[in-house]
Amino acid sequence: MKDNSHRIKPAALLASNAMTLGMVVVIVAYAAFIQWVWGWGTIMSLWSHAGWGTIALALLLLVATYLLRTWRIYDYFPRETKSRFATLFRVVQLHNILNIMLPFRSGETSFPLLMRREFGVNLLRGTSALLVMRLFDLHALLAAAGMGWALEEGSLWIWTGWLAFLLLPALGFVARDLAFGLVGRRSSTKLAKVIAELRAGLPVDGNAFLRAWGATLINWFVKIAVLAWVLMLMGEISLPAGFGGALGGELSSVLPVHAPGGVGTYPAGITAGAIGFGASAEEHALSVLGQAAVNLHLLVILSSLIGTALALFVPTRK
Numbered sequence: 001m002k003d004n005s006h007r008i009k010p011a012a013l014l015a016s017n018a019m020t021l022g023m024v025v026v027i028v029a030y031a032a033f034i035q036w037v038w039g040w041g042t043i044m045s046l047w048s049h050a051g052w053g054t055i056a057l058a059l060l061l062l063v064a065t066y067l068l069r070t071w072r073i074y075d076y077f078p079r080e081t082k083s084r085f086a087t088l089f090r091v092v093q094l095h096n097i098l099n100i101m102l103p104f105r106s107g108e109t110s111f112p113l114l115m116r117r118e119f120g121v122n123l124l125r126g127t128s129a130l131l132v133m134r135l136f137d138l139h140a141l142l143a144a145a146g147m148g149w150a151l152e153e154g155s156l157w158i159w160t161g162w163l164a165f166l167l168l169p170a171l172g173f174v175a176r177d178l179a180f181g182l183v184g185r186r187s188s189t190k191l192a193k194v195i196a197e198l199r200a201g202l203p204v205d206g207n208a209f210l211r212a213w214g215a216t217l218i219n220w221f222v223k224i225a226v227l228a229w230v231l232m233l234m235g236e237i238s239l240p241a242g243f244g245g246a247l248g249g250e251l252s253s254v255l256p257v258h259a260p261g262g263v264g265t266y267p268a269g270i271t272a273g274a275i276g277f278g279a280s281a282e283e284h285a286l287s288v289l290g291q292a293a294v295n296l297h298l299l300v301i302l303s304s305l306i307g308t309a310l311a312l313f314v315p316t317r318k
Contacts, residue, residue, distance in 0.1 A: 031305065033101070047295060054233060055299070061226045062303035063310070065219050066093060072215040075208070076129055080119040086314040091118055093311040097304050100253075108134075128201025136216040138254055139169055144224055145247050148277060152240065173209045176202060224250065227296060231270065235292030241279035245289075248273020249296065266300070267293035 047055050070092045074081050081088050091114045099107030112126030121129075146162040176199075203209035227246035232239060252269025270293035275281050279289055 029101075047299075051233075054230065058226050058230050058299060059303050059306060061222060062300065063307045065223050066096065066303075066307040068215055068219045068222075069096075072133070072212055072219070073129075075211055075215070076133075076203070077115075077119065077121060080115075080121055084119070086311075087118055089314060090311040091115065093304075093308040097308045100301070100304055122197050122200070124197035125201040128198040130201075132202060133212070133216070134254070136169065136213060137220070140216050140220040141247060141251055141254065144220065145244075145251070148240065148243055148247065152277070169213055170209075173203065173206070220250075227300070230299060231274070231292055231296050234295050235274065235279070235289045236285075237274055237279045237289065237292075240277045241274045244277025245270040245274030245279070245293065245296075248276070249293070249300075266297045270296060 067089070070085065070089045073092060074085055074088055091111075095107065095111045095114060097107075098110045099105070101107065108130065111130045112121070112123050115121040115126040116123055143162070143166050146158075146165060150158045150162045203212055224243070224246045227249065228239070228242035231237065231245045232242035235242070235245070237245070249266050249270040251273070252265050267290065271286075271289055274289055274293075275286075279285070
């Protein structure tokens with residue numbers, strides 16, 4: 001009689017590789033989506049005049065920002081993610097690509113679910129951490145936009161307001177104990193447990209807060225700088241307009257409502273941001289800018305696709 005105890009059951013095999021299989025499905029669907037909307041041949045021909053060296057460097061830097069995002073979460077959950085950076089990179093990339101493809105920000109729900117499945121992080125804690133990181137992201141983008149406005153106007157009052165806005169996360173972190181204390185004293189035992197889980201999703205101390213905040217600022221500085229640089233080359237616009245276009249595109253991506261893949265909304269945000277920061281709205285210039293906005297959007301999409309594909313080949317440790 002044969003001993004089949006060493007054989008792995010198909011259901012167990014699927015369960016242990018669910019995230020990898022999910023990523024493969026998403027990558028194939030994403031690649032097919034790009035072919036259906038734009039066509040890979042068209043994309044390559046549009047980028048050729050910008051220079052393949054420029055495009056390759058831009059893609060490399062954009063993929064590097066995904067590694068920095070992963071480190072931010074790795075540092076945020078040091079006990080749960082210890083020695084499992086590669087697995088966390090897969091989680092971050094799958095969450096990112098789902099967030100881009102699914103409408104109405106519905107892809108955000110994948111993060112706490114994946115963190116619970118892969119690392120055993122409580123859903124409330126994972127959701128709280130995601131909210132904090134999204135607030136960091138939004139604050140960094142708005143602070144960058146405010147800095148551009150302050151540089152353009154040069155007003156002392158605008159600079160003062162910008163500095164006060166820049167310090168808001170620090171003030172919020174300092175006031176967290178007071179806020180949770182007030183809510184906790186007036187809540188039931190069951191609600192107090194929920195509040196405790198939500199609080200556990202916040203940075204544990206001042207050093208953790210500064211690391212998360214600093215990583216967010218560096219991440220967005222690199223991404224905005226890269227996007228502005230490429231937009232300047234393809235759209236034939238000035239630095240302030242390129243900066244505004246990069247900000248406009250990224251701000252459109254954090255809106256509660258956006259099209260699947262950002263089709264239409266992201267290039268529109270780039271165009272509006274560039275014009276707001278001084279780009280010409282004449283017919284010919286607007287046509288060139290519009291095409292550059294689509295090309296830049298495709299660059300962002302391709303960087304997400306490359307990052308997700310790379311995550312499949314990174315060896316993970318159970």
